[in-house]
Amino acid sequence: MEIKAMKEARTLLTAFDYEPAPLERGYTDRSLHIRLGENRVEARAVPALVREKFIGGKGYGLKLLWDAVKPSTRWNDPENAIIVAGGPICGITQYPGSGKSLVCTISPMTDMPIDSNVGGYFGPYLKFSGYDALEISGKSEKDVVIFIDGNSGRVTIEEAPLEAVDGHVVAEQLTEMYAEDEEDKKNISIICAGTAAEHANIGLLNFSFYDLRRQVARLKQAGRGGIGRVFRDKKIKAVVIRFRGTKGNLNKPADQSRINKAGIKLHRQIHDLDDAQCRMRQIGTANIIEVMDAYDLLPTHNYQYGSHPDTYKIASKVFIEKYTTQGMPDGCWYGCSLSCAKTADHFELKTGPYKGHKVTIDGPEYENAAGLGSNCGIFDPEIILEANFYCDTYGVDTISFGTITAFAMECYERGIIDKSHTGGLELTFGNAMAQLELLHQMSRGEGFGYHIGLGVRHLKQYFAEEFGADRAFLEDIGMEQKGLEVSEYLPKESLAQQGGYGLTNKGPQHDEAWLIFMDMVNNQIPTFEDKAEALHYFPMFRTWFGLMGLCKLPWNDTTPADNGMTDEPAKIPEHVQNYVDLYNGVTGASIDKHELIRQSERVYNFQRVFNIRMGKGLRVHDAMPYRSMGPVTAQEYLSRQERYDQQMKELIGVDPEGKSVEEKIAIVRAYRVDQYEKLTDAVYKRRGWSSEGVPTTAYLREIGMDLPEVLEVVTPLQA
Amino acid sequence: MIQVNGKPMIWSEGMTVASMLKEKNYIYAKIVVKINGVFIPVEKYESTFIHDGDDVKAIHMLAGG
Ligand code: SF4
Numbered sequence: 001m002e003i004k005a006m007k008e009a010r011t012l013l014t015a016f017d018y019e020p021a022p023l024e025r026g027y028t029d030r031s032l033h034i035r036l037g038e039n040r041v042e043a044r045a046v047p048a049l050v051r052e053k054f055i056g057g058k059g060y061g062l063k064l065l066w067d068a069v070k071p072s073t074r075w076n077d078p079e080n081a082i083i084v085a086g087g088p089i090c091g092i093t094q095y096p097g098s099g100k101s102l103v104c105t106i107s108p109m110t111d112m113p114i115d116s117n118v119g120g121y122f123g124p125y126l127k128f129s130g131y132d133a134l135e136i137s138g139k140s141e142k143d144v145v146i147f148i149d150g151n152s153g154r155v156t157i158e159e160a161p162l163e164a165v166d167g168h169v170v171a172e173q174l175t176e177m178y179a180e181d182e183e184d185k186k187n188i189s190i191i192c193a194g195t196a197a198e199h200a201n202i203g204l205l206n207f208s209f210y211d212l213r214r215q216v217a218r219l220k221q222a223g224r225g226g227i228g229r230v231f232r233d234k235k236i237k238a239v240v241i242r243f244r245g246t247k248g249n250l251n252k253p254a255d256q257s258r259i260n261k262a263g264i265k266l267h268r269q270i271h272d273l274d275d276a277q278c279r280m281r282q283i284g285t286a287n288i289i290e291v292m293d294a295y296d297l298l299p300t301h302n303y304q305y306g307s308h309p310d311t312y313k314i315a316s317k318v319f320i321e322k323y324t325t326q327g328m329p330d331g332c333w334y335g336c337s338l339s340c341a342k343t344a345d346h347f348e349l350k351t352g353p354y355k356g357h358k359v360t361i362d363g364p365e366y367e368n369a370a371g372l373g374s375n376c377g378i379f380d381p382e383i384i385l386e387a388n389f390y391c392d393t394y395g396v397d398t399i400s401f402g403t404i405t406a407f408a409m410e411c412y413e414r415g416i417i418d419k420s421h422t423g424g425l426e427l428t429f430g431n432a433m434a435q436l437e438l439l440h441q442m443s444r445g446e447g448f449g450y451h452i453g454l455g456v457r458h459l460k461q462y463f464a465e466e467f468g469a470d471r472a473f474l475e476d477i478g479m480e481q482k483g484l485e486v487s488e489y490l491p492k493e494s495l496a497q498q499g500g501y502g503l504t505n506k507g508p509q510h511d512e513a514w515l516i517f518m519d520m521v522n523n524q525i526p527t528f529e530d531k532a533e534a535l536h537y538f539p540m541f542r543t544w545f546g547l548m549g550l551c552k553l554p555w556n557d558t559t560p561a562d563n564g565m566t567d568e569p570a571k572i573p574e575h576v577q578n579y580v581d582l583y584n585g586v587t588g589a590s591i592d593k594h595e596l597i598r599q600s601e602r603v604y605n606f607q608r609v610f611n612i613r614m615g616k617g618l619r620v621h622d623a624m625p626y627r628s629m630g631p632v633t634a635q636e637y638l639s640r641q642e643r644y645d646q647q648m649k650e651l652i653g654v655d656p657e658g659k660s661v662e663e664k665i666a667i668v669r670a671y672r673v674d675q676y677e678k679l680t681d682a683v684y685k686r687r688g689w690s691s692e693g694v695p696t697t698a699y700l701r702e703i704g705m706d707l708p709e710v711l712e713v714v715t716p717l718q719a
Numbered sequence: 720m721i722q723v724n725g726k727p728m729i730w731s732e733g734m735t736v737a738s739m740l741k742e743k744n745y746i747y748a749k750i751v752v753k754i755n756g757v758f759i760p761v762e763k764y765e766s767t768f769i770h771d772g773d774d775v776k777a778i779h780m781l782a783g784g
Contacts, residue, residue: 522724522777564751564780566759
């Protein structure tokens with residue numbers, strides 16, 4: 001009945017019929033373009049040059065975005081576009097992790113391109129429906145639902161006034177509406193955001209897939225950089241796709257047996273070794289909560305410290321034993337035997353508009369437990385799950401929300417803000433109910449929660465200008481860079497990871513490089529040149545997942561038994577070869593592992609130049625807040641005094657004896673900042689960039705990313 | 720004194736791979752251990768002694784969070 005009323009309230013704005021393009025060797029060579037407001041829908045051919053240089057996925061997203069925007073475009077301008085694209089491998093079912101979508105837009109957090117990698121069935125279904133990419137630009141006046149019927153070849157845009165906005169509700173409604181029966185629900189995937197995404201710049205996108213066993217529409221998140229905010233600003237309630245007939249060979253690969261062989265090998269390895277390795281099938285990425293604590297890497301109390309005596313309360317085994325459903329393979333696309341997409345089922349909510357509802361929560365991921373939990377001083381698994389649920393359904397990036405709240409809590413504890421600024425909330429570390437209240441406020445666009453939703457960069461300015469806070473101190477402890485909040489690892493003791501966060505294209509997200517063990521524990525990259533090599537190789541290698549529509553977890557959260565015996569174990573050479581085989585198997589090409597890196601280098605450098613075109617992307621933008629490098633306060637120094645004193649003696653050559661804590665903090669700081677600058681020099685050199693971080697024209701020619709529009713941006717900046 | 724991943728660690732009589740990992744709080748599940756370049760399988764951690772002056776590698780197999 002409810003669905004019937006929703007349907008009756010709809011107004012058709014436009015319909016577009018098309019002949020689904022055949023999928024050959026991973027490509028349809030067609031893209032779908034929707035212009036809201038004007039209600040224009042059109043299909044375009046993907047030029048051969050674009051396919052050659054940009055490969056797919058994030059490469060296509062960035063290229064289409066570049067063409068859509070001007071240097072002056074802000075996130076809420078109509079020309080800003082949201083682009084969703086898989087890649088040539090996206091959609092195969094024989095190899096774990098092959099169903100990812102990449103989403104690009106101009107971010108409200110960073111004012112430059114953001115990209116986010118997300119599961120759910122949308123990316124594969126888009127391709128099977130005839131398109132390598134979907135671009136949505138323009139703005140609607142009223143809320144709309146876009147529907148793509150991939151079998152009949154029809155796209156509609158309809159005004160949709162009655163559907164919900166919160167992710168878990170609208171995903172259920174639209175799955176119900178568009179499926180013919182229960183069995184058909186698996187053929188539906190929905191992109192939606194949530195009510196907080198209407199107010200918060202940290203708004204995310206949910207991508208659904210229907211879980212037939214649980215009979216629920218599950219949500220996976222394109223979390224970083226505020227894409228959900230752009231989505232709701234365009235007044236999109238949802239994009240729905242339906243495709244019936246998924247099979248393992250729809251990508252029409254050139255060599256199916258090559259793909260199968262790689263897949264079988266990996267499935268066997270996961271089956272035999274996962275229980276003793278990462279336990280991804282039991283608990284997913286949350287397996288590392290206690291590991292990070294043991295190595296002093298788990299951010300606690302706004303990244304002041306790396307461990308806490310209460311971590312055992314949120315350790316992975318607590319979630320396994322009490323909350324996370326076991327014994328169900330949980331892949332976010334067909335064929336993923338690593339199955340890390342765990343859920344807490346029948347979880348009864350204690351707060352907010354859905355209080356008393358029993359829900360399925362996708363999570364917790366490690367980042368949720370660390371960001372919503374330890375970093376805010378919260379060690380209650382039920383609060384972490386509840387906040388995880390509300391972040392998802394309201395459309396809020398858990399990482400940014402955790403880091404922002406942790407920052408506000410530290411400001412509160414230090415007396416920089418008080419109850420008169422927080423609307424009466426006692427924002428001390430560990431106050432879980434205050435954290436949840438901020439989320440609920442954010443969903444309504446009210447109170448202090450509204451400000452939290454605008455990010456650490458906004459809060460620094462707001463606290464300084466409105467409440468007279470010391471700006472320099474806020475710059476030190478506010479864990480954002482380029483406008484994006486730092487993800488949930490403490491990088492103080494790993495220079496390489498400071499670079500892994502700082503010397504990135506989109507901001508401090510760890511999906512480019514996570515080098516903490518290689519650097520801090522294994523001591524495998526001791527020199528600046530070693531670190532620079534790692535900060536070239538790993539970001540390029542990991543960019544490639546985004547070009548293909550792949551998940552990175554099956555690369556290194558499972559390893560062959562003999563991996564330790566190989567020349568370069570950190571790279572996991574057998575898996576690298578698998579990826580080369582997958583690409584060649586799907587596309588019929590014959591690349592090797594070097595060409596794989598080259599494909600990424602082209603897109604990575606294009607993104608860097610895109611940032612420069614938007615007025616960012618230079619050395620000055622790659623600086624990190626000092627909290628990420630070393631102790632800002634006396635408490636932090638004293639908590640690890642032995643370590644810092646020893647380093648002062650051994651690395652800096654200064655005797656700490658007789659020095660005040662303040663003097664020692666200053667000495668350590670001067671040293672560590674200098675190290676970061678030297679690392680930056682080394683990385684830029686290795687990446688073919690000038691000392692200001694601009695790709696040189698010679699390097700762009702060498703890698704084949706010397707398109708005229710790219711050279712036009714960088715030529716005036718050559719030293 | 721022994722070297723663990725190129726950094727000095729105080730050696731004690733009767734130190735095994737297992738006791739060294741415990742002392743270091745190296746709890747990560749995917750660690751490859753070598754003593755003076757010789758690989759030590761997991762099932763031998765308890766019974767393999769580390770000698771004074773040994774060069775030990777305890778390589779954590781994680782390059783991506
Ligand atoms: S490893 Fe996890 S996130 Fe990656 S594809 Fe598989 S289920 Fe999805």
